[in-house]
Amino acid sequence: MSFASGPSRWSDVWLVTAARGTSTCGDFLAASALTLALQSAGAGGLAVSGLMLAATVPLVALAPLTGRLADRVDSRLLLVVAGLAQAAICLALAYAGHPVLVIALVALLAAGLAVTQPVLSALVPAMVRTEDMPRASALNQTAGTLGALAGPALAGVLVGEFGARLPLLLDAGSYLALVAAGLLIRTRRGGSRGRVTTAGTVGAPPTVTWRLRRDPLLVAMVATIAGVIAAVGAINVVEVFFIRETLGSSTTMYGLVTGSWTLGILVGAWLFARLARRLTDDGRLLVGYLALLGGCCLMILLSAAVPTALLLVPVWLLGGVGNGGANVFDNVLLARRVPEAARGRAYAALSGSVQGASMVGFLLGGLLLEVAGPRFLVAACGVAGLLVIALVVPPVTRAIRAERAVEGDDRARSTDPSAAPAEPATGAELATPVPSR
Template sequence: MSFTSGPSRWPDVWLATAARGVSTFGDFLAASTLTLALQSAGAGGLAVSGLLLAATLPLVALAPLTGRLADRVDSRVLLVAAGLAQTGVCLALAHAGHPGLVIVLVGLLATGLAVTQPVLSALVPAMVRAEDLPRASALNQSAGTLGTLAGPALAGLLVGGFGTRPPLLVAAGTYLALVAAGLLIRTRRGGRRSAPAVAVGAAAAPPAWRLRHDPLLLAMVASVAGVFGAVGAINVIEVFFIRETLGSSTTVYGLVTGAWTLGVLAGAWLFAPVARRLHRDGTMVRASLAMLGACCLMVLASAAVPTALPLVPIWLVGGVFNGGTNVFNNVLLARRVPEAARGRAFAVFGAGIQGAAMVGFLAGGLLLEAAEPRPLVAGCGLAGLLAVAAVSLPLRRAARAVPQPPAPGAASGAPASDAGSGVPASGGASDGPGSGAASADAGLATPTTAR
């Protein structure tokens, strides 16, 4: 594993954090605007699920390509090019009227996200020392969470007062933050500049990392994806549950969905110190699954509320556990994947979550044609809990197979081994987010699942 060999580059961390926060705000502002526009126009669950599928498919289908781009092409080039492209696409989206054109443009917008997600996720570990990674990860996730929090809230206000075009124009401007970050961040990966970040004595060629060669990471990805596939329909159902079943306005919808993301922000900071103290990767992945179960329990509890107001504390608690899960997953990926392959690893993890979420999106659209939102919300929570129970045994077996790690101090500035995993950094396959987010952060109860 390789982090920076000198002091942590916190100015670069803050630039990456700001870029992620602003661009994530744009992502969720656009997604929430279009979701509310569809629901307000009388569109059904299939239309909303189709929109979410268009915003998710590129993240899954292009993951093998975008992960390799993040590892092999200069990060500055990728951030600048993708940021400019997303700005242009969102400007076109603000003036698009035909539903088919909107779906195509949403897919193109998500293609840019499929590039920038692994680039930013892989850059952060290269900026800091191993012991500073939980704090840097929490900062990065917090920025994404703030963007996720502000986007739906502002969308509810702007759509209610001005229609869909103004929020989409604002969203277009947010992607310029990626351009600025690409030009200003001094830490760079990919291309000729990736060599200094790789451990001394490592081969020049990228390690032959494969997810299937690391049983613990494979179990983690399969478990998280399984839970998200089971509970993911909530992303389609929630707008109908809040707006129609509970009779809330677009503004209340934005504020209620923001409660979950506010909890994610709090959870990132509450659990970052815990992640720093957990040197056993097996313990960390088991704790992550337990927190996913708590998230699903909160979804189940939300089905019983009579009005939208009680959803706020319930989803706030669910978001706290979601934030802890995101931090643990991001730290685990950075610990167990070699530096030169991190872009691919984050892309693969994100694709696994998004692919499972697509199943939930499709199921949510179909189920809304046959049932009312309230029992479907309860069904999502119950399905998620059953999925946690189903994957807990294989995950526990994979966690027990992880060898005892060395002393915590062994990882500080030393590329030879990983204090969190107990496997050699040169092993390629076995060492090395959201919320996202996007790092590989994941959010259970807001539009576009992976952050």
């Protein structure tokens, strides 16, 4: 697949990293502030899950459109316009009082995120060489993790001292980082004038017929992460009641505990970035991905047994390490196997699948809290996630074997002078031929 043809442009990577970290901090700050405000006002699980659904539905519903936008419209234009719109929406959200208006504004905010996510994700591989992709992915994971780490912790302190308005105002300011990044980043994608590579050359965007369903390994990866998130996603609704009510902790402790998982993501991203660079075989990369997701689910299961919130910190820290490694692995796998001109659609498809699965988890969390206690539900999430991993192992194994069989046939054909010549590859082909589904 197409990466940077010249030296990696690390200045652009750092700009994307800074923009992602700042905007992610604002996102988590606002989400945690609104969640805590609802819980403190006496709202139940359905209200919290409703808020989360409003922040998720646009990411799923708009994924086909925003993926195409990321591939066809100038990335600078998209980042600047979306960043300004999100800042204005968040400013309005800080002064919104009616719950219906709050939910509507949260949904609009998520619509902007549905645009910026695939744009930023697809820009990174165009900035670096193939061998630098794990490091660039780890840098972006670090930025997102630091933002997600700071956001809940700041929300816990600020909501307790000033209420929900100040965090929302800070979130509005954080979106201006996207505007600055859009104006300063030299690498650009999309637009009628073609794609500007990290070497500064301009070329017409190729016609690409890439389809996710044609790649069994990517189908297996997306199905696995979607299944696991659907199984354990209820934890996002349950955790505030588990930490605040079952374990009797303060809003500050809530921020500390949720931040421990994101800190683990930071550690895991760098621990596994070097391993991802060495795993040149995509099948092994996918196996490692499954193992890391299984570790995350195991830590969720163990967390149900803790007697105090403080003991959740080391357990969730380990869970976050697996989460961070899995994030690097799936980003590298996607970047390797998808043509450059289709990466916006690919990242949007991955994001849409993940967010759609999250919606299932949010809805289940709100409903199940009406009939079961938080501790039981935390344990159930861990068990459900492990069951999903067990169920996907056989189809993943078959997909890996099928791909290796095709690779073996191709190698044999290339070394056999009597064999018919293979059809020439085009820019629309996958990096490694795989059987069609």
